[in-house]
Amino acid sequence: MITTQDMPPQSLLQLLRGSWTDRGLLVVSLIGIAAAWFFIQGRIASGPPMAEIYHGDTMLASYRLPEPGQPPVHFEAEGDLGISEIVINADGVRMASSPCTSQRCVLSGTHRHAGDLVACVPNRILVTIRGSRDSNLDAVVE
Amino acid sequence: MEVSMRPPLAELENKAVWLALLMLAIGLHIFEAALPSLGPWFKPGLANLITLLALVWMGPRAAFMLSVFRVLVGSFFIGTMFTPTFVISMAGGVTAALVMIAAWRTLPGISLVGVSLLGALAHMTAQFVTVESLFIHQAALYYILPPLLLLSCFTGWINGALAGYIAGRLKHDSIR
Numbered sequence: 001m002i003t004t005q006d007m008p009p010q011s012l013l014q015l016l017r018g019s020w021t022d023r024g025l026l027v028v029s030l031i032g033i034a035a036a037w038f039f040i041q042g043r044i045a046s047g048p049p050m051a052e053i054y055h056g057d058t059m060l061a062s063y064r065l066p067e068p069g070q071p072p073v074h075f076e077a078e079g080d081l082g083i084s085e086i087v088i089n090a091d092g093v094r095m096a097s098s099p100c101t102s103q104r105c106v107l108s109g110t111h112r113h114a115g116d117l118v119a120c121v122p123n124r125i126l127v128t129i130r131g132s133r134d135s136n137l138d139a140v141v142e
Numbered sequence: 143m144e145v146s147m148r149p150p151l152a153e154l155e156n157k158a159v160w161l162a163l164l165m166l167a168i169g170l171h172i173f174e175a176a177l178p179s180l181g182p183w184f185k186p187g188l189a190n191l192i193t194l195l196a197l198v199w200m201g202p203r204a205a206f207m208l209s210v211f212r213v214l215v216g217s218f219f220i221g222t223m224f225t226p227t228f229v230i231s232m233a234g235g236v237t238a239a240l241v242m243i244a245a246w247r248t249l250p251g252i253s254l255v256g257v258s259l260l261g262a263l264a265h266m267t268a269q270f271v272t273v274e275s276l277f278i279h280q281a282a283l284y285y286i287l288p289p290l291l292l293l294s295c296f297t298g299w300i301n302g303a304l305a306g307y308i309a310g311r312l313k314h315d316s317i318r
Binding site: 010018021029052057117121122125 | 221222225249263273278280282283285286287292299304306
């Protein structure tokens with residue numbers, strides 16, 4: 001255990017280098033995060049871009065993201081507090097309105113990449129995006 | 143004045159320092175709540191910097207209590223008391239404090255930078271586990287965790303260096 005008595009005065013730049021233990025922890029953390037990121041992206045980036053809407057553990061709907069020029073989809077998700085209005089268009093997915101007080105889900109804007117999500121925790125509504133426009137596959141059948 | 147008055151005064155001074163740190167942590171907690179969100183449940187973790195200072199100066203118990211009271215009082219002022227935001231914040235704060243205390247006491251050669259790094263990662267992970275287990279029972283929630291953990295590495299590292307700098311400067315200037 002280190003105490004303040006063991007700490008010589010150091011500049012901020014010196015401190016930013018960290019100790020060998022700190023750097024080891026950083027490397028292990030970065031490797032773990034990168035592995036998890038590649039694993040998750042490998043699972044969700046294949047197939048066409050889809051928006052999946054959940055309330056708690058129930059999937060309410062799943063829509064393919066419209067191509068440019070196609071009309072947007074408006075979905076009203078019934079949550080614990082009321083109705084969250086979700087708009088799915090060629091630009092991506094956004095929460096148009098929500099009964100929660102913070103409105104963070106609405107303010108988070110439009111999401112379009114595989115792995116992006118819009119969550120309204122008080123209303124227990126989650127919208128996730130899977131797949132990518134770059135994918136040539138329409139579906140994967142096992 | 144009798145010599146026997148000294149221990150209570152020292153104790154009082156410790157309490158005053160702890161309360162000053164708590165006020166600072168609450169102020170930063172409120173400031174962070176007002177910042178534009180960089181992602182769901184992502185904050186720079188400035189308030190955690192004060193927990194680190196409490197850990198260095200006053201020990202594990204003071205740091206843990208500061209973390210709990212910071213969320214309690216801070217949530218009261220920003221109007222999220224006993225809401226999901228409060229539960230998520232408390233879970234993140236308590237887990238981060240426990241992980242930082244464990245790392246500080248057990249890992250040889252670790253500095254405040256490493257302690258802060260582990261605290262930031264624990265804070266973010268605990269928030270996601272809490273949301274997934276209590277509110278939105280969907281593993282899909284974890285899709286966004288890796289990029290946020292990457293940001294946590296960055297902010298945790300910076301905050302740890304800042305905490306080390308502040309602790310060093312205050313000691314050097316004989317304030318503490």
